[in-house]
Amino acid sequence: MALKLFIMALRNLWRQPRRTILTGLTFAVAVFIFTVLIAVPASMDLIAEDASRGIRLIVTERNxxxxxxxxxxxxxxxxxxxxxxxxxxxxxxxxxxxxxxxxxxxxxxxxxxxxxxxxxxxxxxxxxxxxxxxxxxxxxxxxxxxxxxxxxxxxxxxxxxxxxxxxxxxxxxxxxxxxxxxxxxxxxxxxxxxxxxxxxxxxxxxxxxxxxxxxxxxxxxxxxxxxxxxxxxxxETQSVTESDTLANYVSAIGDVRTIIYSLCIVVLLTMLLIAANSMAMMVRDRVGEVAVMRAIGFTQVHAASLMLCEAAMIGVSGAAIGAALALWYFGAGMTLGALTGALGYVAVRPETAIEAILIAFIVSLAAAIVPVINAARIAPALAFRKVV
Structure with a gap:
């Protein structure tokens, strides 16, 4: 039954190809931005971790x-x-x-x-x-x-x-x-x-x-x-550990980590709102179909699962495109510019891309769950009345 619902969801995606493509591209762009942003503090942590393994001190002149x-x-x-x-x-x-x-x-x-x-x-x-x-x-x-x-x-x-x-x-x-x-x-x-x-x-x-x-x-x-x-x-000398030297260097250009995490939250909220609007329109167009499914014996769980599967497929497919682009373009590392000097760069790692796809999957389900449940609960007769 699960396989049949998956096949039905895959076919239904192309009943409104324009909406499906645009929604997927929205996820792709949002996930690309999110993946690159979250890779910045992750890259800094990896650099600090590598520096700490050296067990070294950096000795400078106090002035x-x-x-x-x-x-x-x-x-x-x-x-x-x-x-x-x-x-x-x-x-x-x-x-x-x-x-x-x-x-x-x-x-x-x-x-x-x-x-x-x-x-x-x-x-x-x-x-x-x-x-x-x-x-x-x-x-x-x-x-x-x-x-x-x-x-x-x-x-x-x-x-x-x-x-x-x-x-x-x-x-x-x-x-x-x-x-x-x-x-x-x-x-x-x-x-x-x-x-x-x-x-x-x-x-x-x-x-x-x-x-x-x-x-x-x-x-x-x-x-x-x-x-x-x-x-x-x-x-006179001033001696600090190598990892602390890097931390002081990064802190000198501002609270980068807080800024980046704030931008990530903004990206997630934007993606959630856009996805919720798209899912609401999709469910509204499918009220009649849900009524037919309920009338011929499909349960509320079956109808809800079908639409949630469609939402998840749109989110994951778009997220996979965005994460793949981020991994391809930034996977080998790229400088953050003169602001961060010789040590500042961003590298998107495979685990970061996978985490971004999982987050997009959760966001797509969260955006669709309320309208989907409301649609699945409508009695078949009342759903037909809304269509007519």
Whole structure:
């Protein structure tokens, strides 16, 4: 019986093809928007989760100035510290002035702060990066955004300083979520460029330091020890966990999560109202049919099930189209723009798309249940009278 009702519902959908298509497209657009929106905080959570696995501290200068590279030697002597990597950042423009690219200069010390859960380039690539000052390791999303290729020279420039134009050679693509928009390069290239342009030696200067700790429970202890060691020094430090650094970065651009969830609620309510209006019109046109079904022996449950099945099929089919488009377009990741910097991007995952389809299924049933139940309860004789 259930199969027969399903077949009948499928045939009935095309009795009003225009209404069916328009309602389905409404679900498709709404689910596409909802899926992309909800993927933003989900992507941020995945990035933070990946960062927390590294068991690292980010050490910066308390007043946002630079740090002496020699601090790393002292930090390595602190108990529970496994490695320290001084790093420096430089921002350049590839083509669009509205899309600055933040690059990070590294040394071989970077491999002392990577763990088993982190991506590490093959030894041959790591050796090549150390020997070639133009070498770079670039995240997969950033590579795809700019259509860069491995081995293809990339020139970045400082728009306000013509002397600072650097050319890099991508040697490997970083596939992990956390590093999807990162740009690591051999900092010797920047050191030499600054020295040649201005005669300044910045080899002993770091923008920040990444420190790896043996266990997560020792992060706070090591952070306090680092800050105490350099208290009242030439450059006082501020040490926080890597995941907290990301959280502070996101909070600096506003309460993104609350805004996005509010927009999701608006999308759901809009979808519910449109679906409810469409379902009400569908049920109104089917009053006579329901009366005939009841007169020839169909129960209220059968009639209601048929119309609810039609509503669910419209919602799920439209939602599947919208979720599939979101997964196809954003599945591999896409930047959120310069506002969120090198770490901000959105990636729609299969589980997020499936959740959006389930929500659309629930919304379609919720929109149809009241008019369907009211129609199924009408006595056959009274339903015929309404038609006549």
């Amino acid at each position: 946002n100035n630079s740090l002496p590279v020699k601090y790393c030697a002292a930090i390595r002597k602190i108990p529970h510290v496994l490695g320290c990597s001084p790093q420096i950042q430089w921002t350049g423009i590839y083509r669009d002035l509205r899309d600055p690219i933040t690059t990070t200069g590294i040394t071989n010390d970077i491999y002392t702060v990577t763990g088993s859960s982190d991506y590490s380039p093959p030894p041959a690539i790591a050796k090549q990066l150390a020997n070639d000052r133009r070498g770079a390791l670039i995240g997969s999303v950033l590579m795809r955004e700019h259509h860069w290729k491995i081995g293809q020279p990339i020139t970045l420039r400082n728009p306000s300083d013509g002397k600072m134009t650097l050319t890099f050679i991508p040697m490997a693509e970083l596939p992990t979520i956390y590093l999807s928009r990162i740009f690591f390069f051999n900092r010797q290239l920047l050191d030499d460029a600054v020295k040649n342009a201005y005669g300044e030696n910045i080899q002993n200067v770091a923008g920040f330091m990444s420190v790896r700790v043996d266990r997560a429970e020792n992060l706070g202890l090591v952070a306090n020890q680092i800050d105490e060691n350099f208290h009242n020094s030439e450059a």
